[in-house]
Amino acid sequence: YALYCSKRTNRGHPLLFTKQHMVEIEQNTRIEQALLNADLNTELTVFYQPIIAIDTGKTMAFEALARWTSPVLGNVPPSDFIPVAERAGLISELTRILLKKALATASQWPDNVGLSFNLSAHDISSSKAVSLIVGTILASGVDPQRLDLELTETAMLHDFAQAKAAIEMLQLLGCGIALDDFGTGYSSLSQLHALPLTKIKIDRSFVSNLDQNPASYKIVKSLLALSSDMGLGCVVEGVETSEELAALKKLGGRLVQGYFYSPPVPASQLERFLPQTTGPARMAG
Ligand code: C2E
Ligand code: MG
Ligand code: MG
Ligand code: MG
Numbered sequence: 001y002a003l004y005c006s007k008r009t010n011r012g013h014p015l016l017f018t019k020q021h022m023v024e025i026e027q028n029t030r031i032e033q034a035l036l037n038a039d040l041n042t043e044l045t046v047f048y049q050p051i052i053a054i055d056t057g058k059t060m061a062f063e064a065l066a067r068w069t070s071p072v073l074g075n076v077p078p079s080d081f082i083p084v085a086e087r088a089g090l091i092s093e094l095t096r097i098l099l100k101k102a103l104a105t106a107s108q109w110p111d112n113v114g115l116s117f118n119l120s121a122h123d124i125s126s127s128k129a130v131s132l133i134v135g136t137i138l139a140s141g142v143d144p145q146r147l148d149l150e151l152t153e154t155a156m157l158h159d160f161a162q163a164k165a166a167i168e169m170l171q172l173l174g175c176g177i178a179l180d181d182f183g184t185g186y187s188s189l190s191q192l193h194a195l196p197l198t199k200i201k202i203d204r205s206f207v208s209n210l211d212q213n214p215a216s217y218k219i220v221k222s223l224l225a226l227s228s229d230m231g232l233g234c235v236v237e238g239v240e241t242s243e244e245l246a247a248l249k250k251l252g253g254r255l256v257q258g259y260f261y262s263p264p265v266p267a268s269q270l271e272r273f274l275p276q277t278t279g280p281a282r283m284a285g
Helices: 002-008 019-037 078-087 091-106 127-140 153-157 160-173 189-193 214-229 242-251 280-284
Strands: 044-053 059-070 074-076 114-118 147-151 176-182 199-202 233-237 255-257
Touching: 019 078, 044 091, 059 078, 059 091, 078 091, 091 114, 091 127, 127 160, 147 160, 153 160, 153 176, 153 189, 160 176, 176 233, 199 214, 214 233, 214 242
Parallel strands: 059 114, 114 147, 147 176, 176 199, 199 233, 233 255
Antiparallel strands: 044 059, 044 255, 059 074
């Protein structure tokens, strides 16, 4: 119970056990069983969402987002199966498969288009786990400079010294390190400052109704200023409307990702986001 519902505890005080908890435990158990029996190599796929420079409209990179179609459960969203995979000790395996697929896809893109890939806390929790990531990157032949690895505050601050060592290792290889869901965590800025980050991603909760909500507007404004003061790149997530985009432009936002441009799509549908510099083979299709 503590294991499955730990996120539902409130500052150490467990909440009452409700029917909802029971439903969640049952669901997580079903997901775990299906994951354990899954043929992950075929059931897992990767979708891609463009990260676009506002001023030129050009695609700078794609974020890889995991998709799982289970023969038993159907489509299960990553927010449901990633946490279960973490607890079931399956996340290294998932990460390896997804990263391999994403890098194989990225190797087909022009080499000025980057790939952004989400890592879990476990993926940076030991030198063995990091070696697996490094090995997968090196085996792909993709220039590590094209790769950003996205981590959340929770993942980075769980074991600060270890996370710092892992991040330094990945940066030595040439990868960028992006802090995902920025603004939603509780960590101290001084700690984050001590990590060699290259980019922050402003969480989409601050972007919805940016044009109408003065609080959101101020928060995004100060997060943009903070990233710029710290010399970091900044991607704004979850831009859905032209009004939100206009508000962001006014604030000096440069890189955006969101349904306004595109939802995450399969690798086969990326053509329209890629620069037309790949020669006759492509034009014939
Ligand atoms: P994230 O890394 O913050 O990814 C962004 C999420 O926001 C994605 O959800 C994306 O589909 C969604 N999104 C993008 N633009 C918009 C928008 O304009 N409006 C709205 N409402 N949503 C938007 P998704 O694909 O369901 O992924 C959820 C989370 O699951 C990710 O959040 C990430 O934390 C995790 N995840 C996904 N793929 C992987 C993976 O391969 N490995 C790991 N460790 N975690 C992953
Ligand atoms: Mg992400
Ligand atoms: Mg995010
Ligand atoms: Mg997230």
